Amino acid sequence: MLSRTASELYWMARYLERAENIARLLDVTNKLSMMSISDHTQLNDDQNDLMVPLTLTGTQTLFSEHYSQLTMGNLLNFFALDNVNHSSIFSCMQMAWNNAHAVRGSLSSEVWESINASWIEMKSIRRQGVASLGADAFFDWVKERSHLFRGAMFGTLLRSDALNFIRLGTMLERADSTARLLDVTHQLLDADEDPVREYYRMDTLLRAVSAREAFHTLYKQQISRETISELLILRGELPRSLLACVEIMAEQLELIGGTSGNLPRRRVHTLHAELRFTTLDEIMAEGLTEWLTQFLDKTSAIAESIHQTYLEAQ
Structure with a gap:
């Protein structure tokens, strides 16, 4: 292509x-x-x-x-x-x-x-x-x-490079949006000690990513910062979670293939492995904002490598 x-x-x-x-x-x-x-x-x-x-x-x-x-x-x-x-x-x-x-x-x-x-x-x-x-x-x-x-x-659409590049762009954009929305909501929760507003903010965050029903299916407990963070970062069952987005990005890059794509594939697979094998405790110990900032830096580097590898005229 x-x-x-x-x-x-x-x-x-x-x-x-x-x-x-x-x-x-x-x-x-x-x-x-x-x-x-x-x-x-x-x-x-x-x-x-x-x-x-x-x-x-x-x-x-x-x-x-x-x-x-x-x-x-x-x-x-x-x-x-x-x-x-x-x-x-x-x-x-x-x-x-x-x-x-x-x-x-x-x-x-x-x-x-x-x-x-x-x-x-x-x-x-x-x-x-x-x-x-x-x-x-x-x-x-x-x-x-x-x-x-x-x-x-x-x-x-044919199962071809056209579909692969469409899905790749979709998942990269979605991962970026989910990470930023979770980060800003977390910072708002830190700045406001009102428990009513805290609950409402968490509930509206779930609604924003169409995950309210999914949350109550996967977690038989009250909404909390920890469970929401785990759901939006590490639960591959949720289509808008970071793990799900990165996993699909890795799949699309493998389908696109080509030896010139080694750098974006390596970066995506590395990030995918980190998400698969990290735990919520490790993320929280590092600090959610700090971890999400690093995640956004990595997705930005992936986007840049995709641009240089596939989207620039050779």
Whole structure:
């Protein structure tokens, strides 16, 4: 496969996954902001919760340049519809469509139609505003469109390098998002001693990664920081866990093959082995934030090696 084609497919998948992850993050932030209002808690706690999307995406400065106040309404507009923000759902879908359009010949008609229809509807929503749907309905729409894409992808694409690069990009983006969301939630829990807010934050984190039902299936106990951390890091049964994402990345790189891919394969398999054989006690002894920071550094190095090995024109 040409490196340019591989790059378009890989980034198409990353942008689509990023759009879904941003929707999940906004959903969590919206729910936490409503809880703050109903509980009449301190303004500082409200601001900490509202800062989560900006912290995760590194867009604090950009946001402050275009919005005078940090409110849920402004955040929703900034992360849903603002094309100035390259991390917005609108921008992600636009870039995913551009990439998909460039490689239509490598996609099935069903996959292309799912992406094209999503982009057409996204432009319509942007003209009307998210209020025309309602925030919750908009988040559900984004997740639904992502699910339709994946269904079409699994159901119609050849088992070839095209599918492998799509899945590789998806899992790399998903692992990055899960790690960052877990880290920021952990830091918020450390900064707030209110047990009610602690429980609600943990519950909304599970909802953000569609893991609430999975948690109660695997753990017959109350939600705790330790069990959530183990679930999102070390439980391969959960599709959005770090172990599950890295395991699929390793599988896709093996399928892509080629002697030039030794570096990304070695890095992914090394990280996979670390996740398989580490324990939650070892992670907590090191410090969850410190461990997650190192994990993100390793996935960044993997992404760079993938780019240099497969996506740059040789």
